[in-house]
Amino acid sequence: MARPLTFQQIEAFRAVVLSGTTVAAAHMLHTTQPTISRLIGQAQHASGLKLFTLDRGRLQLTREGRYLFDTVQQNFQGFERIERAVAALRESGAGVFRIACTPSLGQSILAATMERFVRQFPQVQFTVQTLGSMQIEEGLRQGLYDIALTNKPFDGAEFLMHAVHEAQAVCVCAVEHPFSKLPIVKITDLREQTLISLPPQDDLEVALRRAFEKKKMTPPTVIETIYSSTICSFVARGLGVAVINPYMASEFKDRLCIRKFSPKLPITTYAAFARFSPASELAEKFFEQLKDICKLWGLPGR
Numbered sequence: 001m002a003r004p005l006t007f008q009q010i011e012a013f014r015a016v017v018l019s020g021t022t023v024a025a026a027h028m029l030h031t032t033q034p035t036i037s038r039l040i041g042q043a044q045h046a047s048g049l050k051l052f053t054l055d056r057g058r059l060q061l062t063r064e065g066r067y068l069f070d071t072v073q074q075n076f077q078g079f080e081r082i083e084r085a086v087a088a089l090r091e092s093g094a095g096v097f098r099i100a101c102t103p104s105l106g107q108s109i110l111a112a113t114m115e116r117f118v119r120q121f122p123q124v125q126f127t128v129q130t131l132g133s134m135q136i137e138e139g140l141r142q143g144l145y146d147i148a149l150t151n152k153p154f155d156g157a158e159f160l161m162h163a164v165h166e167a168q169a170v171c172v173c174a175v176e177h178p179f180s181k182l183p184i185v186k187i188t189d190l191r192e193q194t195l196i197s198l199p200p201q202d203d204l205e206v207a208l209r210r211a212f213e214k215k216k217m218t219p220p221t222v223i224e225t226i227y228s229s230t231i232c233s234f235v236a237r238g239l240g241v242a243v244i245n246p247y248m249a250s251e252f253k254d255r256l257c258i259r260k261f262s263p264k265l266p267i268t269t270y271a272a273f274a275r276f277s278p279a280s281e282l283a284e285k286f287f288e289q290l291k292d293i294c295k296l297w298g299l300p301g302r
Helices: 007-019 022-028 033-047 063-092 109-120 133-141 203-214 228-236 246-251 281-296
Strands: 052-055 058-061 096-101 125-130 147-150 159-168 170-173 184-186 195-197 222-224 242-244 257-262 266-274
Touching (some): 007 063, 022 033, 109 125, 109 281, 147 281, 159 246, 159 281, 195 242, 228 246, 242 246
Parallel strands (some): 096 125, 096 147, 184 257
Antiparallel strands (some): 052 058, 147 266, 159 266, 170 242
């Protein structure tokens, strides 16, 4: 009666196929040639199949043996993937470290943190998603990210929010623009200017419009775009001025002029975690690096 094959028998069978001889298979598995021969004999007896034939002193797979080997290989490839994952976990605490952030933070604070972190943990694989705040919030709720960076706090008991940096919005203009001669740009200075802005639902845009309302001002002519980097590119070419977060402005400091803005429009950077999904050791280390970078972060503007 056929019996199930043991793992040792399957492993010996695979080693013989891959190496070509029982001697080489024994070397491959760090055992003896008689042990390999015994395991192969047991495998053939237990399965009721002839797995090898002897051709000029060398073992050759039978048709049944070839079919069995193909099946064994598929399973061993799964084992190898598991071993690679275990090795990654052993070395770094995670196989792939998943980060979500807004585009402006991705090009500034996150990039600076990654530069330092990758040197410390070169074996870690990263996936970085630059998304809008609503998408980040939903993804974090679904457990898609290990950490998220955003300027918008997420409501709900399922989130852990940590404020890691406080800043103020700045005004940016072309280098030759008259604002370059001002120490501070006031909201009243924006009259008669072309204002380049983010969509109305953006938190900073909401705060800026409220500031206009308090001054009983009609917002100036607007060019609207969805990315702060696009705003900076437009401003640098003299298409208008903008009030933006200082993180992205700092990445364009060599191409445009950056000034403080009045009234102050606070901008807070948050690190967000899923409350009911414990942070990995790697996430905790990344968070510490992020806080260190934020302490050192130099934001331009006088």
